[in-house]
Amino acid sequence: MAEITAALVKELREKTGAGMMDCKKALGEAGGDIEQAVDWLRTKGLAAAAKKSGRVAAEGLVAVASAPQAAAMVEVNAETDFVARNEQFQAFVQAVARVALEVGEDVATIRAAKLPGAEGSVAEELTKMIATIGENMTLRRARVLRVKSGVVATYVHGALRPGVGRIAVLAAIEAPSESEALELLGRQVGMHVAATRPSALDVDAVDPAELERERAVLVEQARASGKPEAIIEKMVDGRIRKYYEEVVLLEQVWVHDGESRVKVVVKKAGGTLVGFDRYQLGEGIERESSDFAAEVAAVSGVAQPKADASAPTAE
Numbered sequence: 328m329a330e331i332t333a334a335l336v337k338e339l340r341e342k343t344g345a346g347m348m349d350c351k352k353a354l355g356e357a358g359g360d361i362e363q364a365v366d367w368l369r370t371k372g373l374a375a376a377a378k379k380s381g382r383v384a385a386e387g388l389v390a391v392a393s394a395p396q397a398a399a400m401v402e403v404n405a406e407t408d409f410v411a412r413n414e415q416f417q418a419f420v421q422a423v424a425r426v427a428l429e430v431g432e433d434v435a436t437i438r439a440a441k442l443p444g445a446e447g448s449v450a451e452e453l454t455k456m457i458a459t460i461g462e463n464m465t466l467r468r469a470r471v472l473r474v475k476s477g478v479v480a481t482y483v484h485g486a487l488r489p490g491v492g493r494i495a496v497l498a499a500i501e502a503p504s505e506s507e508a509l510e511l512l513g514r515q516v517g518m519h520v521a522a523t524r525p526s527a528l529d530v531d532a533v534d535p536a537e538l539e540r541e542r543a544v545l546v547e548q549a550r551a552s553g554k555p556e557a558i559i560e561k562m563v564d565g566r567i568r569k570y571y572e573e574v575v576l577l578e579q580v581w582v583h584d585g586e587s588r589v590k591v592v593v594k595k596a597g598g599t600l601v602g603f604d605r606y607q608l609g610e611g612i613e614r615e616s617s618d619f620a621a622e623v624a625a626v627s628g629v630a631q632p633k634a635d636a637s638a639p640t641a642e
């Protein structure tokens with residue numbers, strides 16, 4: 328029997344996508360023969376993950392987990408919305424959020440950590456779930472916010488179960504002490520962020536490249552009016568202030584009353600908003616577009632007629 332080396336286990340993992348312990352067991356069952364080990368994993372349904380790993384996973388769930396002065400948020404993707412309704416998958420994503428709260432937001436570290444209530448690591452349990460459910464899945468990202476004193480509140484929009492949904496927000500508020508009122512304020516900030524999608528906490532945090540691009544557009548728009556440069560400069564400054572009100576959280580109008588600024592609301596509550604983040608499921612992922620007719624034709628071997636460039640298209 329061949330020696331089951333770490334290199335052999337690594338090779339089998341790369342070949343099949345199965346977990347480390349499963350690969351080690353498979354090699355033991357196969358007497359160290361890697362091809363027989365692949366077949367053993369396939370019969371157990373554990374090598375299926377490798378074939379699915381190339382498929383786009385843009386659905387899934389986001390989840391949050393909280394502790395005193397800290398909260399975590401993760402996104403775990405799958406291929407279809409059907410999986411998001413699977414209770415096993417929901418529980419898994421929730422458990423991953425708790426792991427992130429414990430070990431931090433580095434995805435590699437989370438993947439290597441043991442999943443609470445399971446035998447293996449997050450990565451190994453994810454591989455098993457891929458084999459069981461039959462879809463590609465991936466832990467995409469994680470975020471952890473902490474404060475020395477105060478609260479890190481969480482908000483999940485349209486939750487499928489407590490702490491699990493498609494849009495989640497963390498809001499970190501520093502204050503002399505934690506209180507129910509501060510927790511409520513943090514949750515209201517989360518609702519505000521979910522609705523308004525700010526890109527920066529304060530003016531200083533605005534991306535300089537984005538600001539310069541916005542200013543260039545505004546300058547060209549102002550010059551089209553034919554006004555003198557001195558007037559144009561004042562027009563642009565005014566529009567930049569309006570831009571800040573749109574993208575900067577502290578400068579935005581509080582959605583809960585429609586008139587106060589967020590910074591004023593938080594200050595009146597005796598706190599300081601020091602951080603936030605918002606996850607929306609699948610944002611930034613390039614989804615595959617499918618042409619059902621073309622797929623059917625490809626399977627049947629029937630050529631599709633070329634579109635007439637002169638024909639009108641439906642709006």
